[in-house]
Amino acid sequence: MHVLILGAAGMVGRKLVERLCSDAVIGGREITAMTLFDIVEPQKPVTAWPVSVRAGDIGERSDIDKLLLHKPDVIFHLAALASGGSEEDFDAGYRINLDGTRHLVEAIRAQNYCPRVVYTSSIAVFGAPFPDAIDDVFLSAPLTSYGAQKACSELLLADYSRRGLLDAIAIRLPTVIIRPGRPNRAASGFFSNILREPLIGREAVLPVSRDVCHWMASPRTTAGFLVHAASLDLTRLGDRRALTMPGISVSVGEMIESLKRIAGADRAALIRDEPDETIARIVDGWPRAFKTERALRLGFVADRSMDDIIRIHIEDELGGRLG
Numbered sequence: 425m426h427v428l429i430l431g432a433a434g435m436v437g438r439k440l441v442e443r444l445c446s447d448a449v450i451g452g453r454e455i456t457a458m459t460l461f462d463i464v465e466p467q468k469p470v471t472a473w474p475v476s477v478r479a480g481d482i483g484e485r486s487d488i489d490k491l492l493l494h495k496p497d498v499i500f501h502l503a504a505l506a507s508g509g510s511e512e513d514f515d516a517g518y519r520i521n522l523d524g525t526r527h528l529v530e531a532i533r534a535q536n537y538c539p540r541v542v543y544t545s546s547i548a549v550f551g552a553p554f555p556d557a558i559d560d561v562f563l564s565a566p567l568t569s570y571g572a573q574k575a576c577s578e579l580l581l582a583d584y585s586r587r588g589l590l591d592a593i594a595i596r597l598p599t600v601i602i603r604p605g606r607p608n609r610a611a612s613g614f615f616s617n618i619l620r621e622p623l624i625g626r627e628a629v630l631p632v633s634r635d636v637c638h639w640m641a642s643p644r645t646t647a648g649f650l651v652h653a654a655s656l657d658l659t660r661l662g663d664r665r666a667l668t669m670p671g672i673s674v675s676v677g678e679m680i681e682s683l684k685r686i687a688g689a690d691r692a693a694l695i696r697d698e699p700d701e702t703i704a705r706i707v708d709g710w711p712r713a714f715k716t717e718r719a720l721r722l723g724f725v726a727d728r729s730m731d732d733i734i735r736i737h738i739e740d741e742l743g744g745r746l747g
């Protein structure tokens with residue numbers, strides 16, 4: 425089976441590549457070739473099968489046409505301009521996040537075959553006011569450009585699937601924490617920063633109050649969602665091809681308690697409260713909890729606890745020891 429990953433150099437993309445290289449199969453079918461695509465050239469992993477790495481722009485239809493010439497069996501579409509970037513640069517957001525998806529579905533249609541497409545959507549397709557927990561029939565009414573682009577892409581993929589032009593599933597990811605690497609400027613960045621930085625002995629800033637709750641999943645579990653989505657019998661989804669992924673709803677206070685349990689109170693003391701009204705207002709508009717019965721019935725499995733999410737980071741990013 426030939427696997428194509430768009431956005432392979434990103435955080436989730438790299439986790440997915442690692443996972444596929446270690447599994448060597450998807451749903452029992454052997455991986456025989458891999459193409460990794462991103463605006464920056466992805467790193468080439470060591471594998472038993474041929475890997476082609478390509479730098480290109482999903483906003484350019486001709487770049488996507490070239491990728492489809494070999495008719496990959498499974499396409500993971502992760503390439504995106506993140507929420508902050510799409511809000512700041514209206515044109516770039518629509519070009520990458522919506523035109524990019526349109527280019528992909530049209531390039532597949534031009535090849536006249538029906539691959540599996542796994543698309544990383546987001547809980548940003550939902551907009552306030554929210555119930556206490558958002559269920560599987562809650563309407564998609566985004567309040568950001570990023571959320572609108574994700575919702576439009578979901579609709580495109582569902583319609584092309586209904587017409588038998590491809591076989592897609594859109595999985596709405598929780599916020600993925602703990603994000604490895606340096607702190608970034610995303611409004612949600614502090615959820616990762618307040619754990620990742622103290623775990624390596626550095627200070628972190630907490631811009632919101634400790635009772636803020638959020639919906640989260642670890643990078644390892646997220647890669648698991650993608651692999652599961654690639655092998656699922658999608659007739660079980662009917663025509664509703666978008667699915668909210670299970671996660672855990674945890675408050676910042678509970679995150680800090682977990683950090684204390686696993687790394688000690690001295691590490692947790694490295695978190696400095698520095699309220700930021702802008703971030704607090706943005707975060708206030710985000711969903712906090714979901715009831716994801718559909719995804720659970722289809723076999724998607726969430727992380728068990730915040731303690732587990734921290735342990736996963738220590739195992740996968742810190743070689744099993746505190747930095």
Ligand SMILES: NC(=O)c1ccc[n+]([C@@H]2O[C@H](COP(=O)([O-])OP(=O)(O)OC[C@H]3O[C@@H](n4cnc5c(N)ncnc54)[C@H](O)[C@@H]3O)[C@@H](O)[C@H]2O)c1
Nearest residue numbers: 431433434435436463481482502503504544546597599600
């Ligand atoms: N990380 C999260 O918490 C989260 C939550 C919900 C949904 N998602 C979605 O999951 C996917 C992966 O997220 P991530 O955290 O790895 O993001 P990321 O920003 O680390 O990765 C996205 C990748 O897309 C690439 N990209 C951007 N513009 C491109 C273009 N014009 N052409 C080709 N590639 C381009 C980037 O270079 C980057 O490597 C994205 O679609 C994101 O919207 C992520």
